[in-house]
Amino acid sequence: MHVFKDRSEAGRELARALTRLRGPGTVVLGLPRGGVPVAFEVAVALDAPLDVIVVRKLGVPFQPELAMGAVGENGVRVLDDRVRSLSGVTERELALVEAREREVLEKRVAQIRAVRAPEDLHGKTAVIVDDGIATGSTARVACRVARALGAERVVLAVPVGPKDTVGDFPEADEVVCLTTPSPFRAVGRFYSDFSATEDDEVLHLLGAAARRPAAVSPQKDAAPVHEDVLIPLDGVTVQGSLHLPATGGVVVFAHGSGSSRHSPRNRAVARVLQNAGLGTLLLDLLSPDEELERRAVFDIGLLASRLMAATDWLRSERAGSRTVGYFGASTGAAAALWAAAEPDSGISAVVSRGGRPDLAIGRLGDVQAPTLLIVGGADHQVLELNREAARHLRCPHRLEVVPRATHLFEEPGTLDAVARLARDWFTDHLA
Structure with a gap:
């Protein structure tokens, strides 16, 4: 079983599989919070701008870690009908979960955009990066948001994910996944250090990435x-x-x-x-x-x-x-x-x-x-x-x-x- 030391190491390994995307037409988009340290390493390696797409998982009320869907910026929502059907979640329960998660999402978007204007995705290749996917709900929403923001091509890049999810992902033009173990169970099993990423670390990485181009240009290779x-x-x-x-x-x-x-x-x-x-x-x-x-x-x-x-x-x-x-x-x-x-x-x-x-x-x-x-x-x-x-x-x-x-x-x-x-x-x- 492939285990990454931490998100930074996973990002560096992922970047090596994405070197062909290096160029002025690429924007790297991390999924807060855990995807941002991975995305930072990818953005550095590709010499690309770093931004985020904020999404929130819609967890089943009695089992919040199980995603029945996700919501994202600009009102985008994706539902997993199979999970909803098996869990018996009612429309009212879904609406309550969605309202709560949208409130959190809007606050997080406001916090990030107060210090970091969004990257223009029109005509660009959007590389959406997370620390891993399980059901893929949040990543699906992120891909749809990127398209809504004008991305010409959408690439989902993750260090780890289940084979059936990675192999069936029509929301992205391409999926890059370093390892697809079976059985899968949970993303955290494939990291030695899977400690939480805090909001201020996300903001700091975005700031460091924004300052990077002028600082690294003499030695960017x-x-x-x-x-x-x-x-x-x-x-x-x-x-x-x-x-x-x-x-x-x-x-x-x-x-x-x-x-x-x-x-x-x-x-x-x-x-x-x-x-x-x-x-x-x-x-x-x-x-x-x-x-x-x-x-x-x-x-x-x-x-x-x-x-x-x-x-x-x-x-x-x-x-x-x-x-x-x-x-x-x-x-x-x-x-x-x-x-x-x-x-x-x-x-x-x-x-x-x-x-x-x-x-x-x-x-x-x-x-x-x-x-x-x-x-x-x-x-x-x-x-x-x-x-x-x-x-x-x-x-x-x-x-x-x-x-x-x-x-x-x-x-x-x-x-x-x-x-x-x-x-x-x-x-x-x-x-």
């Missing part, structure tokens, strides 16, 4: 990089995971004691940054043997020197003149600030998550990069340490407290808040 790397540092070789889009800033992650580049928390933040068009380098600043030495784990000077050396390697071997930021957690935050305090560091932004900036207190006054300190509201001791550290910073800085969060941000929604704060800080300062 450069290939994105996704690889594990070995970095020689001060007589040791450390390992890293590098994600590098065609252009844009790069965020280097410095993890805390007892963690590694495989940290699920740092990887969750990295995915959000990647979806916003940023590169990431997650790396281990110590060798496996050094990780066992407590002295090395808390040697902030050593960690900072390794971080600076890794940054030099990144610039010379992969990133060139791209802007670079640091994301540090716990002791890694102290190392990031220590390194950023170097006069010639060239670091454009720093974010600390549950960090210990107090461990670099003597260096904080020399940091010039705009710095964001993120601390959990229930992490009382670290919060006081960050408040004291903030008083030593002379650079533009801000302290953000995530309510009810403890040191590791394990409470529901708290890590998502960290990721959004970091994303906004880096996209503002790494442009």
